[in-house]
Amino acid sequence: MAEVSGESHAPLFRNRSFILFFLTFFASSLSVAFFLFTVNWYVVDYLRLEVMLGIVFFATSIPRLLFMLIGGAIADRVNKATVMLVSDFTKAVLLLAVIGLLVFDLLSIWVLVGLAFLFGLLDAFFWPASSSLFPSIVDREQLTRANAIVQTTQRSSIIVGPLLAGLVIGFGSYELMFGIVSLMLLIAAVIDMFLRRNVNKDIELEQASIWGAITDGIRYVKQSSFLLTLMLTSVSLNLFLSGPMQVGLPIFARNVLDGDEFTYSLLSGLLGVGMLIGAIIVGIINIKRRRGLVSLGGIMALGVFMVSFSLTGELWLSLLFIGLVGLTMAIIDVPLISAIQAHTDEEYLGRMMSLISFSSMGLLPVSFLLTSMFISLGFAIEEIIFVASCCLLMVGLIVVIFTKSIRQID
Template identity: 30%
Template structure:
């Protein structure tokens, strides 16, 4: 008799996946607390005019080194790189907390912290993305990405709140301490995460530069994968920060006040979290490619409509719908991307998408302000809608993506 093989454990019941998801939630929350604390510290030391400069000092090396981070993740294994870079983040944040508590903690210190953190992030981001694709059976990737969306949106909802409470109650050093605590929690959980043996990759034998070239050749030669990278990059580009900034500017332009802004950002995160729960529970996503195209198209419509709303209630309802639909597109696109990528290239392919989103999106912040100042927030949101629509068209014109299943 042929031995029967048990079906893979559902991702939401897999302790290994759940440890990763909890670690990822703690890590994203730590990122949010860190950047809010850093921004607050800069305003206390040098005023708000220096905030953008300090954040740029961290964003530039992160963008420049992102592709190299993907090479390191594939060369030495994503688990090893994630654990090492997470530990390094714990150390740098502990130093930041100590310096701000026991010394003057002037502007040069904050510049140095931003710079080192940006370099470490360039290693961490591609590795943590590659790790997600190596945790369980490939058939569970849709659920894993559902957990990822849930983690991101929960962190976006909770992170700013706890950061504000700690900063108001105990100051900058405590804010850095809280970020360090969250990174330490992530580090401890990641130590217990194990890779799926069926998803192992052969170690590299070439130089790092050879690995980078091989990764780019692999992506260039695989048309479906290259299209998916474009889809992910375009669909997440505006949602890695610019849309949030746009909501701030929109509520200010309409004179609706911070309470409306808080509600809009909260329901956006809640909508995405609900999507994450749903995708995690579904055993499969039938016609995943069609669902992806439809959700990207709906996202484009909703983003464009948000820039035209004339009532606070419509903004809040639209933000909730946008969070739900955009979360669907994010999860499905990333799941299809990881399922289409050979394990040995996950870090390098992921570094390209991270560069397009987390690496380059900060560069759109000044553009957001300039466009809004010149033509109003409606034009800015229309531009974001066109980017999302381009992502939908890129997916719709690829037969392999249209027929994709999860």
């Protein structure tokens, strides 16, 4: 088991490891926001293949689902910052190749599907490493506030990313936009190098095998009714939330609001604004008790706001409700992540975060495919979002009524 650095007890912004983590997380998050916006709008507006957007998301989610558990086991056995470095650098190189294809007008939908698959594969190792590194450099009493700061950073990138990407694409080009994404990933990789030197060295391989580490993590989860219930809830939420919202947002911007890349960037940006405000609220309050109950309230509110969003046809109302959707998403996520980190033994953190991510992604590919299938059958995107929102409300009610373990977790 790795020892926790003495720096973890220092105030957050006097903690060198936390500052480095903060910087690389910001660069990575901003690059992700740029990348997702650019690919989504390229498929919907340039290629005019909105029915294929779900396939792109499907290609991203499959390797994450298949390799996330392996990524978590590896994160518990090696220097986590090294995993982050390899992931960021490789993605930067892949995007440089994409720019070359764009110059010669060779960037087809199937190239984007392949790129999405590779990014998903790299993320399957990056996210367990980053999320399990975090608690080892921050004191557990500061976890909620530190998570709120990191979530605020991510939400800020979601706000700034789409707005800047919309401007760059509108007044520049896709080549320039992908070049900026590659540069941000290279910056993140450089910071990862410094972070690698500042955290614990590689952990000795104590487990017999990767598979043995994974099964050991599964046994650990089975002992906790809270973790088991959380995984089942995550599966249901992502089935009804991820596909309709991720696939649907650019289509909603163009078809329902009759907008362009700036309309899509405003919707994405306001979603991020809501997430930012929610993370700030949670960080200021620094919730330490009844975190599960707070998250359950957020699930119910999320369903109501999504229903309202699906019924709007005016830009200002759409912006209002998408902002409220983002706010409730942050209120759901931050307390639960903090509770998981606080109630998990450190040597299992990598596997726990990957198992939680694995469970939340369990039906993600199905969600993307179902959304694309309903679009291809002629259903309007607002109809798809409305039905999914109603299902989300039903899940929230079931969880509130029957899941005592989440209601009582601190």
